[in-house]
Amino acid sequence: MADIEFKKVVKSYGDVKVIKSLDLSIKDKEFMVLVGPSGCGKSTTLRMIAGLEEITEGDLFIGERRVNNVHPKDRDVAMVFQSYALYPHMSVRENIAFGLRLRKMPKDEIDTLVDEAAKTLGLTPLLDRKPKALSGGQRQRVALGRAIVRKPSVFLFDEPLSNLDAELRVQMRAEIAKLQKRLAITSVYVTHDQVEAMTMGDRIAVLHDGDLRQVGTPLELYDTPANLFVAQFIGTPNMNVAKGNISEDGSKISIGSIEFAVPAKWKDACKANAGKPIHVGFRPEHTLPDDEHDWKNTARLSGHVDIVETLGHEVVVYVTIEGLDKRVIAKADVHKTPTPGDAMSVDVNLDELHLFDGETDERLSS
Amino acid sequence: MGRLRDWLYVQNTGGRLTTLLLFLPPALMIFTLFAILPIAESGLYSFYNWNGFVPLADGGRWVGLRNYEQILGHSVFHQAVWNTARIVIISMLIQLPLAMVLAMLIASKSAVNNVFRLIFFLPFILADVVAGLIWRFIYDGNYGLVAAITHLFGLEPFYPLADQSWAFNAILVVVVWKYFGYHMMIYIAGLQSVSDDLIEAAKLDGATPIQIALRIKLPLIWPAIRLSIFFSVIGALQFFEMAVPLVQSGGPGGSAHTIVTYLYEYGIVRSRVGFGSAVGVILFLVCVVFAFTYQRYVMASHK
Numbered sequence: 070m071a072d073i074e075f076k077k078v079v080k081s082y083g084d085v086k087v088i089k090s091l092d093l094s095i096k097d098k099e100f101m102v103l104v105g106p107s108g109c110g111k112s113t114t115l116r117m118i119a120g121l122e123e124i125t126e127g128d129l130f131i132g133e134r135r136v137n138n139v140h141p142k143d144r145d146v147a148m149v150f151q152s153y154a155l156y157p158h159m160s161v162r163e164n165i166a167f168g169l170r171l172r173k174m175p176k177d178e179i180d181t182l183v184d185e186a187a188k189t190l191g192l193t194p195l196l197d198r199k200p201k202a203l204s205g206g207q208r209q210r211v212a213l214g215r216a217i218v219r220k221p222s223v224f225l226f227d228e229p230l231s232n233l234d235a236e237l238r239v240q241m242r243a244e245i246a247k248l249q250k251r252l253a254i255t256s257v258y259v260t261h262d263q264v265e266a267m268t269m270g271d272r273i274a275v276l277h278d279g280d281l282r283q284v285g286t287p288l289e290l291y292d293t294p295a296n297l298f299v300a301q302f303i304g305t306p307n308m309n310v311a312k313g314n315i316s317e318d319g320s321k322i323s324i325g326s327i328e329f330a331v332p333a334k335w336k337d338a339c340k341a342n343a344g345k346p347i348h349v350g351f352r353p354e355h356t357l358p359d360d361e362h363d364w365k366n367t368a369r370l371s372g373h374v375d376i377v378e379t380l381g382h383e384v385v386v387y388v389t390i391e392g393l394d395k396r397v398i399a400k401a402d403v404h405k406t407p408t409p410g411d412a413m414s415v416d417v418n419l420d421e422l423h424l425f426d427g428e429t430d431e432r433l434s435s
Numbered sequence: 436m437g438r439l440r441d442w443l444y445v446q447n448t449g450g451r452l453t454t455l456l457l458f459l460p461p462a463l464m465i466f467t468l469f470a471i472l473p474i475a476e477s478g479l480y481s482f483y484n485w486n487g488f489v490p491l492a493d494g495g496r497w498v499g500l501r502n503y504e505q506i507l508g509h510s511v512f513h514q515a516v517w518n519t520a521r522i523v524i525i526s527m528l529i530q531l532p533l534a535m536v537l538a539m540l541i542a543s544k545s546a547v548n549n550v551f552r553l554i555f556f557l558p559f560i561l562a563d564v565v566a567g568l569i570w571r572f573i574y575d576g577n578y579g580l581v582a583a584i585t586h587l588f589g590l591e592p593f594y595p596l597a598d599q600s601w602a603f604n605a606i607l608v609v610v611v612w613k614y615f616g617y618h619m620m621i622y623i624a625g626l627q628s629v630s631d632d633l634i635e636a637a638k639l640d641g642a643t644p645i646q647i648a649l650r651i652k653l654p655l656i657w658p659a660i661r662l663s664i665f666f667s668v669i670g671a672l673q674f675f676e677m678a679v680p681l682v683q684s685g686g687p688g689g690s691a692h693t694i695v696t697y698l699y700e701y702g703i704v705r706s707r708v709g710f711g712s713a714v715g716v717i718l719f720l721v722c723v724v725f726a727f728t729y730q731r732y733v734m735a736s737h738k
Binding site: 121 | 640646650
C-alpha cells in the first residue's frame with residue numbers, strides 16, 4: 070500500500086509561499102498527474118514527495134508513514150528527471166544497476182533484474198553503451214529502467230517527455246501509461262502539457278500559483294471545470310469566455326448585445342445569482358457554423374472571419390463577433406473552409422454552456 | 436598565374452592566410468628569442484666548463500659529457516631528486532586529497548562557504564618568498580611558534596630547519612599549506628559543473644553522501660583531478676622560490692635540496708655556468724618527457 074497524502078502542506082522559500090496549504094490524496098496504484106503553468110508549484114510538490122525539498126508546514130504521508138523527515142533514500146521512491154540525470158561515466162547496465170548495487174544485492178540477482186528491465190524497455194542491445202552514445206528517446210528509456218528496476222512503492226516523473234520530439238513524445242506517453250498499469254505502482258507525473266495530463270492520468274490535479282484548483286478524472290475536469298482557470302487550461306483550443314450578466318429575474322443571460330434564455334440545467338443557479346455578473350464559457354467544439362449542427366438550443370453569434378487554421382481533420386476559425394468586441398474560436402468542416410474576411414455566423418450550443426461567478430471565477434453550482 | 440591565384444584564394448578562405456601572416460611572425464619571434472634560443476644555448480654551455488664571466492670562446496673549456504657524469508654521480512643531486520619526488524608523493528597522498536575533501540565540503544554556493552574559500556585560498560595568493568619568510572619565523576626555535584610549543588611543554592628548544600632529518604619535512608608542510616587552496620579551487624570549479632540532478636538521482640537511488648562523493652562526484656571531475664596532478668608534478672619539478680628564505684644552500688648537509696635549488700647552488704652561486712646548464716637540460720628533459728607522456732596517456736584518455 071502506497072497512497073500519498075498531503076495534509077495542509079506549505080512550502081515557502083523565505084517569505085515566498087510556493088505551495089499554500091495543499092490537501093491532496095493520491096490513491097494506491099493511481100496515476101496522478103500534476104499539471105499547471107510554469108511556477109505553479111507542481112515540481113516543488115513532486116520534489117517534496119521525493120524528499121528533495123523540505124516541507125515547511127503540514128504533514129506528508131506515504132502509506133501509513135509520515136515522511137516529512139525521512140531521507141530520500143529511505144522513502145522507497147524512484148524518480149525520472151526531465152534531464153534524465155543518467156550517470157555519464159557509467160554504462161547503461163551500470164546506470165540501471167546502481168541503486169541495486171548500493172543495496173548490496175547479490176550480483177547474479179542484479180543481473181537478472183537489469184536484464185528483465187532492459188527487455189521490458191527494449192534496451193538489451195544498448196546495455197554496454199554510455200549515455201553519451203544514446204539518442205534522447207533511448208536515454209529516456211534508461212531513466213525509466215533505472216526507476217522500474219528497483220520496484221519502488223512510488224514513481225515520480227518530472228516532465229520526463231519535454232525533451233523529446235513530438236512523435237516520440239506521443240509514443241512514450243502511451244508506453245509510460247501502459248507500464249504504470251502493468252506494474253501497478255502509485256505514480257505522480259508532473260507536466261505543463263494538458264494533453265499529456267488528459268491522456269495519461271487516472272486523475273489530474275490542476276495547480277496554479279501554489280493553489281490546488283481542482284482534482285478529478287480527465288473527463289470531470291473537461292466537463293465540469295470548477296473554476297475559470299481550469300476551464301481555460303484544459304482543452305485545446307481554449308474555451309471561449311465572455312463577460313456577461315444574468316437578468317434581474319434570473320431567466321436570461323446577456324453577453325454584450327446578445328441575449329438568450331437560461332438553459333434548463335442552469336435555471337436554479339441563475340435564479341440564485343439573478344442580476345449578477347458572470348463569465349460565460351463555451352468550448353470551440355460547441356461553437357459551429359450555423360449550417361453544420363443539429364443542436365436545438367443555440368445562440369447565434371455573427372461576425373467576420375479573422376484567422377483560419379487548417380488541421381486536416383478539422384478547421385479552427387477565429388471569428389470576431391459583432392456586438393461582443395471579442396474573438397471567438399469555432400470549429401468548422403474542412404470542406405467548407407471559410408476565408409479570412411468572410412462574414413460568418415456561428416451557433417453556440419447552449420446545453421454545453423459553462424457559467425462562472427463574475428467575481429470569484431468559481432463555477433456556479435448547477 | 437591563374438592557378439596560383441585560385442590556390443591562394445582557396446587557402447585564404449575565411450582569411451586564414453592573412454591571419455597566419457599577420458599573427459604568426461611576432462609570436463614566433465618572441466618564442467624563439469625567449470624560449471628556443473636560451474634552451475639551445477644552455478644545451479651548448481652544458482658541454483663546457485665555464486664560469487660565465489668571460490666570453491665562452493676565451494674562458495670556456497670543452498669537457499664533453501663530464502658535467503652530466505658529475506651530476507648523475509653526485510649524492511647531493513640524488514638527494515635533490517628524491518626530495519623533489521617527495522614533494523610529488525606528499526602532494527598525491529596528502530595535499531590533493533585534502534584539497535578534494537575541503538572542495539566537496541564547501542563547493543555549494545553560500546556566503547559562509549565563500550569565506551572559507553577565501554581563507555583556504557589566501558596562502559596561494561601570497562608571494563612564494565613571503566610565504567617562505569613567514570614560515571621561517573614560525574619554525575624559529577627561539578622566537579617562533581615552534582619555540583612557543585617547546586616552551587609550553589618544557590622541552591629543549593628545537594630548530595626544525597636546522598635539523599638534517601627535519602628540514603625538508605618542514606618544507607613539505609609549507610608546500611601543502613601553500614598550494615592546497617589552489618587545487619581546491621580547481622576541484623570546486625569541477626564540482627560546480629556536476630549537475631544537481633545527478634546528485635539528486637543518486638540520493639533517490641539510495642546513495643549516502645560518501646557514496647555520492649566516491650562514485651558520482653569523483654569520476655565526474657576526473658578531468659579536473661588529472662589537471663591538478665599535472666600542475667602539482669610540474670610545480671614540484673620547478674619548486675624553488677619558497678625554499679630560499681627557509682633554508683640556505685640546501686639546508687643542513689644539503690638535505691633539503693630540490694632539483695632547482697641544486698641548480699642554483701652549484702650552477703649560479705658557485706659560478707659554474709656549464710654545470711648549471713647541464714642540470715637545467717636534465718630538468719628540461721624530465722619536464723618535457725613527463726608533460727608529453729602525461730598528455731598522451733592521461734589527459735587524452737576519455738574515461
